[in-house]
Amino acid sequence: MILNISQFKKSRLAEAPTVWTSKTGARVEYLAFADEGVRNKTPLILLGGAFQNFRSFRKEAELFSADRPVLLLDLPSQGSNRQLLPDAEFQDLGNLLGEFFIAHEVKQVIPVGLSYGSAIAFHFARLYPQLVEKLILGGATPKLRSSFETLLHETFRALDLGQRERFAHGVVVNLINYSKRASTGISDRYLTAFQEELLNMDDLAFVCYRQNCQRIFRAERLTARIECPALVFTGEHDHFTLPQENAELVQQSLPNGTFVLVKDGDHLLNLERRDTVLALYQAFLTDSSLGQIPGVTIPELESFIKTDRRQITRVQTPGLKASLNETVTVELEDLSLLGCRLTGAEAVPASFFDARVLDLQINLPGIPALTAHWADEDSKTRLLFSMSGARDMAALEKSILTLARS
Incomplete structure (x- = not known):
């Protein structure tokens, strides 16, 4: 042939x-x-x-x-x-x-x-x-790192809820390092076009996306x-x-x-x-x-x-307090655009670590509530923020870094 x-x-x-x-x-x-x-x-x-x-x-x-x-x-x-x-x-x-x-x-x-x-x-x-x-x-x-598996699963959840805009925004934020746009030169026009392309996917394309992600999750090193x-x-x-x-x-x-x-x-x-x-x-x-x-x-x-792998600015925040699900007060050790580390997990109820708990809500002073997930199934201190619902990423990043450095 x-x-x-x-x-x-x-x-x-x-x-x-x-x-x-x-x-x-x-x-x-x-x-x-x-x-x-x-x-x-x-x-x-x-x-x-x-x-x-x-x-x-x-x-x-x-x-x-x-x-x-x-x-x-x-x-x-x-x-x-x-x-x-x-x-x-x-x-x-x-x-x-x-x-x-x-x-x-x-x-x-x-x-x-x-x-x-x-x-x-x-x-x-x-x-x-x-x-x-x-x-x-x-x-x-x-x-693929477990933290990004968690974020990709969040895009599944957006699809399951019929929230296609949340899905599209989450995919873009996962694939593009938003905090480095000044260096990479990725324009708002490009981001908007990418999100529009994702929003226009048909139902079969969403099935393909899910299957391809699951193939990545199953893949051995x-x-x-x-x-x-x-x-x-x-x-x-x-x-x-x-x-x-x-x-x-x-x-x-x-x-x-x-x-x-x-x-x-x-x-x-x-x-x-x-x-x-x-x-x-x-x-x-x-x-x-x-x-x-x-x-x-x-x-x-x-x-x-052996060099530092962090791509996102992470600021030490001793004494900064936040609430989880508006019921539990926690103290943060550090804070970045993508997540935070808790000083200790003693105050967090065991139910918050249940694998069936898909979403936690974290309230930071002066910042709209963010959806968060444990970084991986073994983590009891590191939370990742879901950016799939955040509309103004530049404003959010500015607010987080201002709070962290205050």
Whole structure:
């Protein structure tokens, strides 16, 4: 079977993709682009994250299809592929990729996995090392932190309650480091457009979102050793997959990998710093120097992994009092835009730690009540604030930091 490859045209991104079905019934949808004289070269495979589709990679397809085939791939529940495989794990999706390339007699590929797509690309490279010439991962982590699992579960709750605006706002705040917008340059216009896109999702898209998140929750830590040359990158202000987590993945699993940190970047780098990301791809594909690209650094892994991981300003607040559910007074040890730490849990009733308690309400002096959750199931001191109901994030951040420093 031969890949259906055509010359790149922008209009093709809106056309129906080619569909391939595995022996088990799982579907792969793809568009493939390449100029006539380069179709025998190693293809570049683009696997996007949540809420991305073929149009998200227009620049990549246009630029790199002049040098090699570029495949835009959607696996089940990803992009325009609405097939539901709720029990499939990341390794199953990696296997599906391997079967697809073997069926199409593709000898080797260069996968690019971004965010959610990074786990698929990692497992594919682990399972089919003979098919992988090089590997590129962006916004990756060995295992999503439990605190962000909690916040993603909050978006489920918003959907269950039919509160789509709360859902959309929560997703944006989870993926974008709001407190670093002055550095990243993410505009109000971009945030509004992102939220509008989320609000316009249909019911099946919400099911896909939930299934993809649950797949992330079930995923075991990435620990395999992958020998091929690898590039891993993220923004210095990425608070969804921390820069140190990206570096850990290189140190632990990619002996021939390089970690690159993008200055003033956040999690959605291929949208926020597209020119820098394209330059990284080009340099890596051509074995050129990554360190010469403006706006990037290559940290020494061991020392960088030990650096402070906090992305949000956290202020010590001895003596500051707040109330939980308007019934229990607690004292805070520290406070930030995302949460707080209690000095002690002695005054908190045991029922407040019940896993079935989805929401706690915390009242801080001079600030509207915030919804909060324990940071993880073992935590009895650290609370995370849910920002999915907060409308004016800039004003809220200013109020919290003013209170914390007063």
